[in-house]
C-alpha cells in the first residue's frame with residue numbers, strides 16, 4: 001500500500017497511484033469433533049478432508065462423488081487461535097493502522113465456531129483469546145496514548161434492528177450513509193474510547209452479557225443475531241516531505257527539514273463481524289410466529305449479503321447494498337476502500353453435508369471479490 005503524502009491532501013495522481021487491487025481473503029476453519037458428533041453419528045463419518053499445506057479442502061458428497069476447493073488458508077481442527085488470528089486478521093489490522101478500512105467476518109452454520117473464533121475472551125485460558133481481543137491488543141500496542149485514540153462500538157443486528165450492546169436501552173439505532181463519501185456511521189450508538197486492553201476486555205464481557213440477556217428476553221439464541229464490533233482508530237503520523245532526500249538527520253538543514261515534517265491524521269475503521277448462523281432455519285417449513293419472522297430476517301440479511309458478494313465477484317456496476325441493514329452497515333467495507341477477510345467455519349460431520357456445502361460455496365464466491373484500496377485521510 002502507498003504511504004500517505006506529506007501534504008495531507010491527496011492530488012489526483014496520488015489517489016490513482018494509491019488505488020491498489022486486493023482480493024478478499026477467505027479462510028476455512030474446521031471445528032473439532034464434539035460429543036454430539038459422536039453420539040449422533042455413531043460410526044462417525046466426515047464429509048470433509050483437509051489438505052492444509054496445499055490450502056485445499058475436499059468435500060465428499062458420498063463415496064463416489066467429491067469436489068476439491070482452494071482457499072487462501074485451510075485450518076484443521078488443531079489450528080490454534082493464534083495462528084488463525086495471524087494468518088487471517090493481522091494483515092487487516094496492519095492495514096487499518098496504515099489508514100485503510102478493514103473488515104474481518106465469520107460466516108457459517110450455528111455451532112461451527114464463529115463466536116469461538118471471533119469473540120472468545122480467553123479469561124481462563126489466554127491461548128483461547130479470539131480475534132477481537134488479539135486485534136485490540138495489536139492496535140493498542142501500536143498507537144501513542146498521547147496523540148492517538150482508539151474507540152469502539154459493539155452492536156447487535158437482530159430482526160433488522162440495530163441494538164447497542166454497550167448501552168442496552170438503545171435500540172433501533174439508525175444507519176446513516178454519507179451520500180458524498182459513502183461512509184457509514186451510527187450516530188446513535190455509544191462510542192467508548194479505550195484506555196487499555198483490560199478496559200476492552202471489560203467492555204467485550206459486558207457486551208456479550210447484554211447479547212445473551214437481550215436474546216434470552218426475546219426468547220432467541222445469540223446465533224440468530226449478527227454481532228458487530230466497530231473499532232475507530234485515529235492515528236497521527238509524521239511524513240517526510242517529498243523533496244526531502246535523506247532520511248538521516250546529519251545537519252542543521254536536515255534538522256529543520258525534519259522538524260517541518262507534516263503531521264497528518266489517519267482515520268480508519270475496523271469491523272469485526274460474527275454473523276448469525278447461516279443455516280436456513282425455515283427449511284422444515286414448520287416454524288411459525290416469531291421464529292418465522294426471525295427466519296425471514298436472517299435469511300434476508302444473509303441472502304442480501306450473498307447477493308452483494310455475487311455482484312462484487314461478477315464485477316457488476318450496481319451492488320445491492322440497500323436490501324438489508326447488514327449490507328448497509330457493511331457498505332463501506334465491501335469493494336471500494338476496504339480490506340476484507342472472511343473466515344468460513346464448518347463442522348466435520350457428514351450429517352450437515354448440505355450446510356457445509358453451501359458455506360463452502362459462499363466462501364468460494366467471496367474469493368473472487370477484488371477491493372480497490374485507497375488511503376483514507378482526514
Ligand code: ADP
Pocket residue numbers: 030031032077108109110111112113114115116117223277345
Ligand atoms: P457458533 O458461534 O458458530 O454458533 P460457537 O463458537 O459457539 O459456534 O462454537 C460451538 C462450540 O464449539 C462451543 O462450545 C465452542 O467452544 C466449541 N468450539 C468451536 N470451535 C472450536 C475450536 N476451534 N476449538 C475448540 N472448541 C471449539
